[in-house]
Amino acid sequence: MRNILDEAKERSEREANRILxxxxxxxxxxxxxERTTATIPLPNDEMKGRIIGREGRNIRALEAATGVNILIDDTPEAVVISCFDPIRKEVARQLMERLISDGRIHPTRVEELTAKITREVEEEAxxxxxxxxxxxxxxxxxxxxxxxxxxxxxxxxxxxxxxxxxxxxxxxxxxxxxxxxxxxxxxxxxxxxxxxxxxxxxxxxxxxxxxxxxxxxxxxxxxxxxxxxxxxxxxxxxxxxxxxxxxxxxxxxxSRPGARSETTELYLKRLEQLETIAHDFPGVESCFALQAGREVRVIVSPEKISEGEAQMLARDICQRIEHEMNYPGQIKVTIIRETRSVEYAK
The missing domain is CATH 1.10.3210.10 (Hypothetical protein af1432)
Incomplete structure (x- = not known):
């Protein structure tokens, strides 16, 4: 009986290997x-100044609208977009290319194009x-x-x-x-x-x-x-x-050779956990993990969060991160509360 069972097991294993x-x-x-960065070529190095804008207003608008980290360094005629979320990175890449081609780079234009490109990416999906x-x-x-x-x-x-x-x-x-x-x-x-x-x-x-x-x-x-x-x-x-x-x-x-990389997945999960923690608090509109997880920027609703509450929110988020996550070094939590005053001349 044992010989029959052993023979049947061996035959089934051979057949399974054949099918696989x-x-x-x-x-x-x-x-x-997957690459977590995208390099955008520039027509000239003067374009870097236009991307940054007066007192950095353009680059701040770009990062706030897309949730990516824009790296501008000594690399000639190029800027780098860094983001762990592929959808945000793709939106930011297309946004940068269109702004550079169009030449009009200012916060209002950034917001308009971001909304349009986001819809296009959803259609492509x-x-x-x-x-x-x-x-x-x-x-x-x-x-x-x-x-x-x-x-x-x-x-x-x-x-x-x-x-x-x-x-x-x-x-x-x-x-x-x-x-x-x-x-x-x-x-x-x-x-x-x-x-x-x-x-x-x-x-x-x-x-x-x-x-x-x-x-x-x-x-x-x-x-x-x-x-x-x-x-x-x-x-x-x-x-x-x-x-x-x-x-x-x-x-x-x-399991195919080269199909997966565990290190990248663990890194991305840590960034996602950072954003999830910040999103759990009331009044938070959006949040973005930047600088390889060393900073999280939290955009809050000015109607729901006052100036004083913003400081308390930053402290509460830090405490959640300290209790729930393991990470090297320190993580900077930045609360962004924007106030706009709009009037129309008639």
């Missing part, structure tokens, strides 16, 4: 690392979601799910692009499902949607697997799809072959 090798051979994809659905050949995907898929284009996990990872996982799911006699379309659907919770996991409490399952359930996806997404990190018990298969294909995509 076959799936990897049929799929080839480039590995690209939706197009990316549509392309992903077409590439995998999935019918009947709700527009809201397409939008969330597109947002994954700007998310990274251990330096691996999450949308690209989702596509890879979908392809692996389809190939292996065919070998095992399972439903290919259902398998690809699970693979494409398995990380959809990462599109909003910084806005909603809970694991991305559970968030993703809740989103899919809300949009009437099949029970097998919802269950597999919830189970892909073993947070719930697997009940079907798809639940086990998605776990294997997720690991297969993530």
């Amino acid at each position: 090798t076959y799936a990897i051979q049929r799929y080839a994809s480039d590995c690209t690392y 939706y197009s990316a979601g549509e392309r992903a659905v077409l590439e995998t050949g999935l019918p009947g995907v709700a527009p809201q799910l397409v939008k969330l898929l597109g947002r994954l284009k700007y998310r990274y996990s251990f330096s691996q692009n999450v949308l690209q990872h989702s596509l890879e996982t979908a392809y692996f799911m389809g190939i292996i499902a065919a070998e095992l006699g399972l439903d290919e379309n259902k398998a690809r659907r699970i693979g494409l949607f398995h990380d959809i919770g990462k599109a909003v996991d910084h806005e909603i409490e809970g694991s991305h697997a559970q968030i993703g399952a809740d989103i899919l359930r809300k949009h009437n996806e099949a029970k097998d799809v919802v269950q597999a997404v919830a189970a892909h990190h073993a947070e719930v018990e697997p009940v079907s072959p798809y639940d086990v298969l998605i776990n294997a294909c997720d690991t297969l995509s993530a």
Whole structure:
């Protein structure tokens, strides 16, 4: 009996290795690392002065509107944009290029262009979601799910692009499902949607697997799809072959040499935690982690936070950071409370 069991186990392992090798051979994809900086070329070094503006008003407006860190140093005819959030970095990159090309650089123009470019980036994200659905050949995907898929284009996990990872996982799911006699379309659907919770996991409490399952359930996806997404990190018990298969294909995509970098992911999580802590306080409109996490700038509503309360808010945020985070050195917390007085001559 033992010999029969050993032989069956050995045969099943050989077959599993054959299927995995076959799936990897049929799929080839480039590995690209996320860069947290973007270099913008300038027509001449005089443009640096125009970007900074009188008493630094232009560069302050740029950083406040986009939430990035703009580095202007001795590098000839270039400025560097630094930001851990790829969406902000892309908005800032396009903003800088258009301002330089247009030549009109002032705070009002910065605010107008930032709003316009942000809308364009959101439209591009939706197009990316549509392309992903077409590439995998999935019918009947709700527009809201397409939008969330597109947002994954700007998310990274251990330096691996999450949308690209989702596509890879979908392809692996389809190939292996065919070998095992399972439903290919259902398998690809699970693979494409398995990380959809990462599109909003910084806005909603809970694991991305559970968030993703809740989103899919809300949009009437099949029970097998919802269950597999919830189970892909073993947070719930697997009940079907798809639940086990998605776990294997997720690991297969993530484990390819060069696909991920753990150091970058830990760094990004620290910056995200900084912003999350500041966002928890009432009256905060937006906040940005800058200088590699050594500074957090918090923009507050002048109607809700007075001058005196701003100082107390800075102290409260510092105390939360000290109690909840581990970090080297010190972190500077800056509260920005802007007051505008507007009148119209008639």
